[in-house]
Amino acid sequence: MSTAGTAPAPTPWWQSFYGGLQKMGRSLQLPVAVLPAAGILNRLGQDDVFGKDGLGWDNVAKVFAAAGGALLDSNLGLPLLFCIGVAIGMAKKADGSTALAAVTGFLVYHNVLLAFPDRDQCTGTIVGNQCIDYSAHTSSAAVFQNPGVLGGILIGLMSAWLWMRYHRTKLVDWLGFFNGRRLVPMITAVAGLALACLGLWVWPPIGRAMTDFSQWLADLGAGGAGIFGVANRALLLIGMHQLINTFVWFQFGEFHKPGTDEVVHGDIPRFLAGDPTAGQFTSGFFPIMMFALPAAAMAIAHSAKPHRRKEIYGLMTSVALTSFVTGVTEPIEYSFAYIAPGLFVLHALLTGASMAVTWALGVHDGFSFSAGLIDYVINWGLATKPWLIMPIGLAFAVVYYALFRFVIVRFNLKTPGREDDDQVEDVTKA
Numbered sequence: 001m002s003t004a005g006t007a008p009a010p011t012p013w014w015q016s017f018y019g020g021l022q023k024m025g026r027s028l029q030l031p032v033a034v035l036p037a038a039g040i041l042n043r044l045g046q047d048d049v050f051g052k053d054g055l056g057w058d059n060v061a062k063v064f065a066a067a068g069g070a071l072l073d074s075n076l077g078l079p080l081l082f083c084i085g086v087a088i089g090m091a092k093k094a095d096g097s098t099a100l101a102a103v104t105g106f107l108v109y110h111n112v113l114l115a116f117p118d119r120d121q122c123t124g125t126i127v128g129n130q131c132i133d134y135s136a137h138t139s140s141a142a143v144f145q146n147p148g149v150l151g152g153i154l155i156g157l158m159s160a161w162l163w164m165r166y167h168r169t170k171l172v173d174w175l176g177f178f179n180g181r182r183l184v185p186m187i188t189a190v191a192g193l194a195l196a197c198l199g200l201w202v203w204p205p206i207g208r209a210m211t212d213f214s215q216w217l218a219d220l221g222a223g224g225a226g227i228f229g230v231a232n233r234a235l236l237l238i239g240m241h242q243l244i245n246t247f248v249w250f251q252f253g254e255f256h257k258p259g260t261d262e263v264v265h266g267d268i269p270r271f272l273a274g275d276p277t278a279g280q281f282t283s284g285f286f287p288i289m290m291f292a293l294p295a296a297a298m299a300i301a302h303s304a305k306p307h308r309r310k311e312i313y314g315l316m317t318s319v320a321l322t323s324f325v326t327g328v329t330e331p332i333e334y335s336f337a338y339i340a341p342g343l344f345v346l347h348a349l350l351t352g353a354s355m356a357v358t359w360a361l362g363v364h365d366g367f368s369f370s371a372g373l374i375d376y377v378i379n380w381g382l383a384t385k386p387w388l389i390m391p392i393g394l395a396f397a398v399v400y401y402a403l404f405r406f407v408i409v410r411f412n413l414k415t416p417g418r419e420d421d422d423q424v425e426d427v428t429k430a
Contacts, residue, residue, distance in 0.1 A: 024157070027089025028242040031081040032369070034071060035268075039368020040378065042068025042272045048381045072272060074265035075144075078250055079152030080106055086156025091163045097181035098167075102159035104185040105192035109155055112196035118143045147203050148251040148265060154195065159188050214252040218280060222360035228281050229355030233348035236330070237337055248281050271366030276384060279364035283389075284355030285371035289327045291393030292350065292400040294320035296343075297332050299404035304417025312417035327370025340413040346403060354396055363388050 045065025047053040054061075071077045080103070087102035088094045122131035122143070131143075147154070163184050170179050178186065217224035228248065235241040250266035255275035257264060264273040271278035297316040304312040319331040337344045358365075364384035367375035380386050408415050 023090060024086065024153075025240045025242050027086045027156075028082070028153075028246070029085075030089055031078075031085035032242070034081055036369040036374075038068050038071035039272055039375065040068070041065075042072060042368070043378050043382070044068075046274070046381070068272070069262075072264070072269045074148050074251060074269055075146060076110065078266075078269070079110075079147075079149050079155075081152070082149050082246075083152035083156040083159070086153050087159040087163070090157060090160035094160070094163070095181075097184060098159065098163045101163055101184040101188040102156055105159050105188035105195075106152060106155045107192075108189045109151065109192035109196040109199075112193055113145050113147075113151075113199065116145070116200055118145065145200055145203050145207075146265075147199055147207065149246050150251065151195075151199060151203075153246070155192060158191055158195065159184075162188050162191060210247055211252065214248055217248075218253070221280075222356040225280050225284055225359040226352040226356030228352075229284055230348050230352035233333075233344075233351045236333065237344060253278070268366055268368065271364070271379075271382065272368060274382060276364060279366045279383070280359055281355075282366040282371065283363045284351070284358040285327070285367075286365055286376060286389045287354045287358065287393035287396045288351050289329050289371040290324050290373060290376065290389070292354070292396040293323045293329050293332045293347075295397035295401040296347070296404045297323070297335075299401045299408065300336065300415045301417065303405055303408040303415060308417040315416065323372070325373045327367065327372030327375065329370075336413075336415050340408070340415055342411070343404060343407060343413070343415075346407070347400075350396065350399065350403075354392070358389070358392055361385070361388055361392070363392070365389065 041064050044050055045061045045063070045068055047061070049055070049061070050057045050064060051061035052058060069077075071081065083106045084099050084102050087098050091098045117126050117131075119126060125132050166184050166187055167181050169183055171183070217228060220227070228244075231244055232241050235244060248266075249268045252266060253270055253275075255264045255270040255273055255278070256262070257273055264270050264275070267278050267281045271282065297320040301309065301313045301316040316332075316335075319335070323329045323332055333344070333347070362385050365371075365376070365386050366379060366382070368379075369375060376386070376389065407413065408418070412418070414420070
């Protein structure tokens with residue numbers, strides 16, 4: 001009798017694809033984690049803090065604004081951050097050479113794009129990176145093809161794949177110095193050049209299609225904000241919400257900063273740069289993250305079995321405070337998402353409602369990291385009607401608490417603290 005083991009069945013392509021998307025979603029969290037620093041630096045550089053309308057320390061304000069602006073720059077800073085983050089997150093056993101390869105590929109790619117300004121967007125003459133109108137004696141920054149953050153993500157993915165494929169490669173002896181990790185940046189540079197040339201050709205129609213879709217959402221006003229809110233929370237359930245955030249938050253729209261040639265793209269960078277029209281795709285998260293989800297956490301605690309209520313109170317109070325202060329909501333959401341998916345459907349729909357209501361009432365607010373108390377306080381001076389977030393949030397808190405408490409008890413959902421006694425040990429270990 002043969003003792004040879006049976007070969008494992010190949011993984012279905014759709015499972016591999018889904019797993020890859022989830023991994024990329026997690027990889028996008030790394031560059032997003034840098035944004036709080038960018039937001040704080042940018043905020044300190046505003047006129048009403050260290051600038052002319054605040055302490056009057058103009059040069060200090062310039063330092064902070066330049067520092068924050070470097071990280072929020074939609075042409076270089078943000079795409080480079082996402083490029084490095086994705087490369088490190090997607091490559092197995094990544095190290096410093098993975099990041100070096102990503103930076104190498106991105107810089108080559110970026111400079112090739114800069115070599116071909118869009119002449120159709122210039123009414124004068126292109127000189128270097130400037131569009132000069134000699135008859136009007138004016139000049140402005142030339143316009144280039146700008147895949148932005150999405151381009152950085154593509155370079156990051158490409159760098160991760162090339163690193164995994166070639167970081168152990170051995171060349172002939174006389175080229176031994178370029179073995180392995182030293183070879184990858186060289187290959188990535190060539191790949192970055194090729195991707196830039198391809199981007200010059202294929203990006204314009206893709207960019208227009210994505211911009212048109214985002215513009216359609218923006219033109220819907222409160223309805224568009226609501227649709228985005230529902231989609232954002234629905235995709236969180238499978239770990240891919242960052243995929244739809246990327247273009248809308250970091251690339252869609254443009255704002256010309258007063259007194260400069262700088263153009264800022266993306267709902268978040270535009271808000272932080274002082275654009276009074278920004279915040280359509282961020283404002284409505286504040287009532288949910290600061291008020292509604294903490295109320296849902298209390299509903300879960302109050303619904304726990306009496307002998308487990310003290311334990312669940314401690315757990316839910318902790319995650320509620322995390323959501324309120326920082327805007328990190330996953331600990332609450334994952335506590336009921338998979339064991340009570342009906343509650344998560346309600347949560348997604350109510351998030352969309354919050355987005356729609358907040359925007360319809362003229363609230364324009366934004367964040368650098370998430371919609372928690374820290375961003376709410378820091379960005380109060382940049383926001384429009386930020387005070388309305390408190391009554392809106394309290395109203396949603398009442399709705400969340402009442403609905404969650406009713407649904408949990410009425411349908412006997414096994415939320416934390418309500419599990420069968422023989423499952424308690426397994427649940428707490430998880």
